[in-house]
Amino acid sequence: MRSLKNRPIGIFDSGVGGLTVARSVRKYLPGENIVYFGDTARVPYGNKSRETILRFSREIMAFLTEKGVKMVIVACNTASSLALSAIKKEYTVPVIGVIEPGVKESLKISTNKRVGVIGTRSTVASGAYKKKLLAEEPSCRVFSRDCPMFVPLVENRFFNDPATLRIAELYLSGIRKRKVDSLILGCTHYPLLKTVIGKVMKGVKLVDSSVAVAKYVKKALEAEDMASSRKRGKTAYFVSDDPGSFCRVARIFLKQKVSARKIIL
């Protein structure tokens, strides 16, 4: 099984957002090689239909399995919510989404079992987080809200702007009133708005799923004896549009320069 151990982990996302997951995986599993795919020609996924997201996800799965990955992380919350259950059945390679790790983490840190969930329109409309939370902890109360302006605010670097604070107030005041004590950041872009979200949701613990996913993946690989014994792994980046724009935004997420190759699916 040595060869399987040394195969890369596949991570995909609609664009740059999944880099928060890639960064956490790199931190918790420094020896792993990673193949990252960002679907930048068709980004964003957050307001598109299940059927379309499923079609895109299948095309990306075909690309990643061809790269010989030993596991796939669906780093995009929207694709995890809408396509994960279908593609899990269609592939033999293990596929891990971001929903379950985020759910488990939020229930672990919540004391009053009142959990908030924010995400894209499609993620929230799917009810995926709510269903999983209730399956894990039937007594918990879940309060969800879609925040469709957050992704463009992040991608245009409005991290701490008064406009962002104003929009965050509009989106989050309803959940705040429900006295949640933990809030799942159900979109990979949202951790970059932690400061503003923290101001509006004072005293509420914010769950960054990217960290939860990385810990979850580490456990899963070790349990199956599939973790790499390498000291330092590498990451290869692939995108569906011109790499230039991806690499510029990737610097915000990774705090380092990257290069990427274009692949049309």
Added chain:
Amino acid sequence: MRSLKNRPIGIFDSGVGGLTVARSVRKYLPGENIVYFGDTARVPYGNKSRETILRFSREIMAFLTEKGVKMVIVACNTASSLALSAIKKEYTVPVIGVIEPGVKESLKISTNKRVGVIGTRSTVASGAYKKKLLAEEPSCRVFSRDCPMFVPLVENRFFNDPATLRIAELYLSGIRKRKVDSLILGCTHYPLLKTVIGKVMKGVKLVDSSVAVAKYVKKALEAEDMASSRKRGKTAYFVSDDPGSFCRVARIFLKQKVSARKIIL
């Protein structure tokens, strides 16, 4: 030539934005049938590369020409800026973009020949408006600015919100200082922010290209004796993602209900 007269006009856009053009064409050319295509599975185009926009535009041109259109309006400013010159050469059907009509209109109404241009990142980076303005009026001064937050603000109905005013101030204050007397709204979404843009650019004439395009198309069809003699034409809407979300946003643009069919290109 009777059959050519009665053929539909094709209009395409990355999504719903081009509906401002479709509405103006309907107003100025009530007898025309229209085939509208919105590429909602891959929207937005505004921050994607020329190569990708050209690939998408070719796929849409193939669809529209198959529908037997007598003319195509590229209602998307980004596609007009990046793909128009290439696809004009590749098809026999006349293809009209939104740049030239907007440019002519702005020069007609400007007295000091200091013209502002706002648009998506790709539109502004292409320099298409600036080049066309200088070609038409070499003595004019052009001041451009990309406003990447405007599209998501429109699509999420932040028309008159303080956050929108704040972002408009950030984007437009530089152009205002340059004392332009006309401002080209170089993206089909921007007319829906006229109130806020007007507040920031007090006294400056705003050029809504959708109206300019419709007048331009009317003239072109009549000059070639290609205008329909019908009393009332119909519009057929096609989209690449689930029609539900398109139809919801289309109501904002058209102030009426529409239905659409999904086509995967």
